[in-house]
Amino acid sequence: MQPIISIKNLSKTYASGHQALQDVSLDIAEGEILALLGPNGAGKTTLISIICGIVTPSAGRVTVAGFDIIDDFRQTREMIGLVPQELTLGAFDTVWNTVSFSRGLFGKRPNPEFLRQLLRQLALFEKRESELMTLSGGMKRRVLIAKALAHEPKILFLDEPTAGVDVELRKEMWRIVERLRTAGVTIILTTHYIEEAEEIADRVGVINEGRLLLVDDKRSLMHELGKKQLEIELKERIDIMPANLVDWNLELSADGRQLTYTYDTQARTTGITMLLQAIGDAGLSLKDLKSKQSSLEEIFVDLVNLKP
Amino acid sequence: MNYHAIKVIYKFEMLRAWNTFLQTIASPVISTSLYFVVFGSAIGSRIQQVEGVSYGAFIVPGLMMLSLLTQSISNASFGIYFPRFTGTIYEVLSAPISFFEILLGYVGAAASKSLIIGGIILFTAGFFVDLSIAHPVWMLAFLVLTSITFSLLGFIIGIWADNFEKLQLIPLLVITPLVFLGGSFYSVGMLPPAWQTVTLFNPVLYLISGFRWSFFEVSDVSVGLSLFMILLFLTICIAIVWWMFRTGYRLKQ
Numbered sequence: 001m002q003p004i005i006s007i008k009n010l011s012k013t014y015a016s017g018h019q020a021l022q023d024v025s026l027d028i029a030e031g032e033i034l035a036l037l038g039p040n041g042a043g044k045t046t047l048i049s050i051i052c053g054i055v056t057p058s059a060g061r062v063t064v065a066g067f068d069i070i071d072d073f074r075q076t077r078e079m080i081g082l083v084p085q086e087l088t089l090g091a092f093d094t095v096w097n098t099v100s101f102s103r104g105l106f107g108k109r110p111n112p113e114f115l116r117q118l119l120r121q122l123a124l125f126e127k128r129e130s131e132l133m134t135l136s137g138g139m140k141r142r143v144l145i146a147k148a149l150a151h152e153p154k155i156l157f158l159d160e161p162t163a164g165v166d167v168e169l170r171k172e173m174w175r176i177v178e179r180l181r182t183a184g185v186t187i188i189l190t191t192h193y194i195e196e197a198e199e200i201a202d203r204v205g206v207i208n209e210g211r212l213l214l215v216d217d218k219r220s221l222m223h224e225l226g227k228k229q230l231e232i233e234l235k236e237r238i239d240i241m242p243a244n245l246v247d248w249n250l251e252l253s254a255d256g257r258q259l260t261y262t263y264d265t266q267a268r269t270t271g272i273t274m275l276l277q278a279i280g281d282a283g284l285s286l287k288d289l290k291s292k293q294s295s296l297e298e299i300f301v302d303l304v305n306l307k308p
Numbered sequence: 309m310n311y312h313a314i315k316v317i318y319k320f321e322m323l324r325a326w327n328t329f330l331q332t333i334a335s336p337v338i339s340t341s342l343y344f345v346v347f348g349s350a351i352g353s354r355i356q357q358v359e360g361v362s363y364g365a366f367i368v369p370g371l372m373m374l375s376l377l378t379q380s381i382s383n384a385s386f387g388i389y390f391p392r393f394t395g396t397i398y399e400v401l402s403a404p405i406s407f408f409e410i411l412l413g414y415v416g417a418a419a420s421k422s423l424i425i426g427g428i429i430l431f432t433a434g435f436f437v438d439l440s441i442a443h444p445v446w447m448l449a450f451l452v453l454t455s456i457t458f459s460l461l462g463f464i465i466g467i468w469a470d471n472f473e474k475l476q477l478i479p480l481l482v483i484t485p486l487v488f489l490g491g492s493f494y495s496v497g498m499l500p501p502a503w504q505t506v507t508l509f510n511p512v513l514y515l516i517s518g519f520r521w522s523f524f525e526v527s528d529v530s531v532g533l534s535l536f537m538i539l540l541f542l543t544i545c546i547a548i549v550w551w552m553f554r555t556g557y558r559l560k561q
């Protein structure tokens with residue numbers, strides 16, 4: 001299937017000389033949820049801003065549903081909604097006016113019924129006549145989402161939708177995203193929170209220092225890069241590692257009661273049987289065994305640290 | 309053309325004036341009245357007539373130009389600077405709208421507001437002096453051209469400025485002196501010859517002179533020259549705006 005967004009060899013060097021993006025290529029499929037993960041200054045906002053038309057690219061090409069973002073900007077921008085990272089809202093407009101403004105700006109004829117429904121879905125209907133400056137931070141973020149959705153876009157960019165948002169609202173945001181996905185909207189979100197990507201994304205892209213390090217299906221990413229750890233709890237505490245276990249690279253906990261063995265699930269043999277055998281040979285007896293998969297967060301930290 | 313977008317920008321900008329309705333209406337009314345009290349009565353009692361026109365009536369076109377110029381510039385510059393300052397400009401930049409359409413919305417609204425204010429001043433002046441307008445169509449043409457030209461200038465300033473100080477610098481340091489020294493409240497013929505020559509380098513003189521001609525058929529310079537000058541300013545402003553949009557100057561990184 002033709003991707004809804006196709007990014008080819010995109011680079012951006014700001015006037016300051018700072019290269020924020022280096023040769024980024026990426027295809028995004030219609031209807032998927034893609035999470036872009038990366039530390040501060042990685043280039044996430046820059047990437048989104050280029051696709052939305054706020055920043056001009058230095059090199060490369062982006063098409064949306066086959067249209068070029070520069071030559072056919074009317075077609076591409078009509079399809080896109082953007083929720084910016086910062087809470088940028090006017091002060092004196094009412095919720096209703098600002099949402100109506102957004103709809104008109106994107107070339108759609110007024111449709112009060114649609115907007116009323118949108119505000120209801122975002123629990124803003126009661127606040128529709130309130131001035132924006134009287135709203136709480138969480139409400140403002142929802143107003144930004146309402147503005148981005150006011151023209152019924154097919155693609156939604158959420159730039160750190162849950163930064164500075166409490167747990168309750170974050171869960172609510174995830175529900176909103178889920179509902180939009182059901183409606184067929186393609187969603188690209190950036191985040192620092194791994195759990196967020198893990199929770200809602202289909203695919204995860206990792207950006208660092210302007211480079212797209214990888215993009216992969218969330219599950220295969222966790223599977224491929226995932227390491228498993230085996231936690232071995234001992235009946236009696238030990239102070240030093242028995243001689244025959246030294247080569248296993250085990251980690252001994254501070255209280256001397258637990259050994260941790262890290263292994264690669266992709267390896268031909270995990271070595272677990274032999275390890276248990278060796279522990280028995282050392283005269284230790286087991287109390288409990290636990291294995292756990294590394295989270296995206298650990299994968300992410302590994303990746304970012306791997307590259308210079 | 310994205311007509312819906314032009315409409316909402318225009319409406320939004322007009323609404324901003326509407327929300328400060330009292331200020332929008334009251335300030336030109338009050339300042340016009342004050343000018344009449346100070347200039348019309350105090351000075352007018354000494355200088356009864358200028359080139360056959362009563363002094364009170366003579367200053368009306370200058371008064372209107374003074375407000376028109378300052379209002380056009382401040383409205384248009386604020387209208388585009390403020391969204392840049394708060395960051396809400398992101399929405400306009402990411403919308404399916406061309407720069408020309410952005411311009412129509414913002415400059416159209418600023419020019420409309422100036423025209424309304426010009427009308428209010430004219431109306432207020434009618435209470436103080438007897439006014440007859442010799443060439444109403446020309447008067448309107450000068451009014452519209454000036455409003456558009458200086459709203460464009462305001463727009464340029466609003467994009468160029470990167471702080472509030474710069475935003476107010478040009479109206480304060482350039483426009484106000486030029487208007488006062490451009491024959492708003494006197495005829496250039498009343499100055500010593502050396503100063504008359506200096507005044508000819510003041511672009512605002514041409515605006516006021518032409519505008520005054522449409523009222524009383526008296527002018528400091530020929531009407532054709534006035535019209536030429538105003539069209540020249542308009543062309544310069546359009547050229548600058550065109551260049552700004554071509555290069556994304558201060559709007560896009």
Ligand SMILES: Nc1ncnc2c1ncn2[C@@H]1O[C@H](COP(=O)(O)OP(=O)(O)OP(=O)(O)O)[C@@H](O)[C@H]1O
Pocket residue numbers: 014015016018019020038039040041042043044045046047085561
């Ligand atoms: N207008 C600008 N001029 C110069 N440099 C910029 C500009 N905007 C961003 N940068 C630089 O480009 C790099 C990428 O910034 P960007 O905002 O895209 O990062 P990000 O991944 O969104 O970070 P964060 O997680 O903090 O939002 C940073 O080093 C930043 O300093």
Ligand SMILES: [Mg+2]
Pocket residue numbers: 044045046085159
């Ligand atoms: Mg960012």
